[in-house]
Amino acid sequence: MNTTRSILATFLLATTCAPALADDIQVAVAANFTAPMKEIAAAFEKETGHVVKAAYGSTGKFYAQIKNGAPFEALLSADNTTPTKLVEEGNAIAGTQFTYAVGSLVLWSSKPDFVDSDGAVLKSGDFNKVSIANPKTAPYGAAAIEVLTGLGLREEVQPKFVTGENIAQTFQFVSTGNADLGFVALSQIMEKGKVTGGSAWIIPGSMHERILQDAVVLSPGKDKPAVAALMEYLKGDEAQAIITSFGYEI
Amino acid sequence: MFLSDADLQSIWLTLRLAGVVTLILFVVGTPIAWWLAHTRSRLKGPVGAVVALPLVLPPSVLGFYLLVTMGPNGPVGQLTQALGIGVLPFTFWGLVVASVFYSLPFMVQPVQNAFEAIGDRPLEVAATLRASPLDTFFTVALPLAAPGFVTAGILTFAHTVGEFGVVLMIGGNIPGVTRVASVQIYDHVEAMEYGDAHRLAAVMLIFSFLVLLALYLWRPNQKNT
Numbered sequence: 001m002n003t004t005r006s007i008l009a010t011f012l013l014a015t016t017c018a019p020a021l022a023d024d025i026q027v028a029v030a031a032n033f034t035a036p037m038k039e040i041a042a043a044f045e046k047e048t049g050h051v052v053k054a055a056y057g058s059t060g061k062f063y064a065q066i067k068n069g070a071p072f073e074a075l076l077s078a079d080n081t082t083p084t085k086l087v088e089e090g091n092a093i094a095g096t097q098f099t100y101a102v103g104s105l106v107l108w109s110s111k112p113d114f115v116d117s118d119g120a121v122l123k124s125g126d127f128n129k130v131s132i133a134n135p136k137t138a139p140y141g142a143a144a145i146e147v148l149t150g151l152g153l154r155e156e157v158q159p160k161f162v163t164g165e166n167i168a169q170t171f172q173f174v175s176t177g178n179a180d181l182g183f184v185a186l187s188q189i190m191e192k193g194k195v196t197g198g199s200a201w202i203i204p205g206s207m208h209e210r211i212l213q214d215a216v217v218l219s220p221g222k223d224k225p226a227v228a229a230l231m232e233y234l235k236g237d238e239a240q241a242i243i244t245s246f247g248y249e250i
Numbered sequence: 251m252f253l254s255d256a257d258l259q260s261i262w263l264t265l266r267l268a269g270v271v272t273l274i275l276f277v278v279g280t281p282i283a284w285w286l287a288h289t290r291s292r293l294k295g296p297v298g299a300v301v302a303l304p305l306v307l308p309p310s311v312l313g314f315y316l317l318v319t320m321g322p323n324g325p326v327g328q329l330t331q332a333l334g335i336g337v338l339p340f341t342f343w344g345l346v347v348a349s350v351f352y353s354l355p356f357m358v359q360p361v362q363n364a365f366e367a368i369g370d371r372p373l374e375v376a377a378t379l380r381a382s383p384l385d386t387f388f389t390v391a392l393p394l395a396a397p398g399f400v401t402a403g404i405l406t407f408a409h410t411v412g413e414f415g416v417v418l419m420i421g422g423n424i425p426g427v428t429r430v431a432s433v434q435i436y437d438h439v440e441a442m443e444y445g446d447a448h449r450l451a452a453v454m455l456i457f458s459f460l461v462l463l464a465l466y467l468w469r470p471n472q473k474n475t
Contacts, residue, residue, distance in 0.1 A: 060439070060440035060441060060442065061439075061440060063442065064439055064440075064442070128336070128337075129340060129422070131422075134423065134437065134440065134441075136437070136440075136441045137437075137440040137441050161424070162340045162423070162424060163422060163423035163424070164422075164423075165418060165423070165436070165440065169418075169419075172317070173317075173339075173422065176317050176318055176321045176323075177321050177322045177323050178317060178320075178321045178322065178337060178339045178340065179340075179422075
């Protein structure tokens with residue numbers, strides 16, 4: 001009897017006190033930000049004791065889920081239009097939106113020495129397929145179209161497009177070797193400031209509109225200290241160092 | 251217009267894919283079903299399990315393995331390249347191959363049940379009347395198992411129409427080539443074109459319901475499956 005009671009007491013103590021100290025945060029994260037977010041979440045958890053429960057996927061899918069009552073408390077979007085839209089429609093908290101990263105686009109191949117340093121391979125036509133994120137839904141895809149249009153190669157290259165539903169699938173098509181080339185996020189092929197494999201052309205930011213990735217607090221995360229803490233942490237030096245090490249600008 | 255040209259194109263592609271896959275599976279699935287219905291081999295269990303795998307495997311698993319094995323570095327990809335037909339992902343025939351795996355149990359299991367329901371006696375009787383095994387198969391077994399083939403054909407067709415995960419993994423979303431109706435709906439949802447998504451989704455829903463309704467209304471009238 002005594003042991004049961006003390007176990008019960010401990011349990012009650014643990015469950016009632018814990019939320020005040022450490023909390024769970026449900027956050028939806030754009031697929032291209034997967035790798036840096038994992039590092040940031042680990043560092044944040046270590047520092048604050050809060051637990052980050054992140055879901056990684058496409059911003060369009062998250063938008064649909066949020067509109068239909070998904071319990072996400074914050075969104076790290078792949079663009080800056082979706083957070084604005086969510087604020088306007090009353091699903092996100094006004095005044096909490098900020099740019100956490102500026103994306104860089106690369107033309108990448110999993111084969112070494114396949115992509116040259118200024119993208120001339122696109123002109124040569126010497127490749128089977130170009131993997132691209134759906135330009136209708138993914139800012140990286142839209143930026144890729146802008147680059148091709150600027151180079152005057154859009155018509156020529158279009159028949160070789162294979163479209164990933166988000167930047168993660170686009171990357172998968174190239175990394176499995178099924179597509180020779182792909183327009184992916186620099187963050188996907190970069191670690192600690194270096195391109196990790198294959199060959200890449202880091203496309204100058206001047207060739208497409210800036211890929212502003214905005215974060216916003218969603219309605220379920222309103223007035224939750226842990227969520228606010230994560231947002232602040234994203235703006236801090238440690239998080240920014242991680243973000244830039246994956247090839248993003250800030 | 252109720253549906254856009256792109257939607258109609260995706261429906262036409264879906265029907266073409268389902269049609270081709272059903273025809274191929276009649277040819278490929280029937281011998282497997284026959285063998286499973288009659289063998290006393292120890293391999294019956296393992297082969298039956300492999301056939302049933304797509305029923306329990308997530309399409310993402312199947313799609314991922316197909317993407318890797320049919321890719322330029324995978325064994326199937328090496329073979330298709332050696333044969334001079336390139337690699338299969340992102341092509342219509344890539345989807346066909348994937349769907350044949352994916353829909354295999356929907357063909358084999360009803361046909362196998364139909365063969366088993368016939369039992370050995372009609373086949374033995376045919377043999378005593380000096381029918382060759384091939385003759386027995388075509389003039390005795392096939393007609394008796396016909397209802398099972400109808401069920402299998404309808405289920406295979408409908409199941410292939412409803413395929414999503416695998417085509418998303420290996421299709422590459424190319425209009426007219428690999429963008430089937432289910433992927434087109436997903437695309438509409440992702441692009442927040444909810445009106446378009448609703449219309450095409452409703453068409454798919456009504457189609458699926460009618461197919462299954464036809465199957466259930468027809469079923470009580472036959473005994474062999």
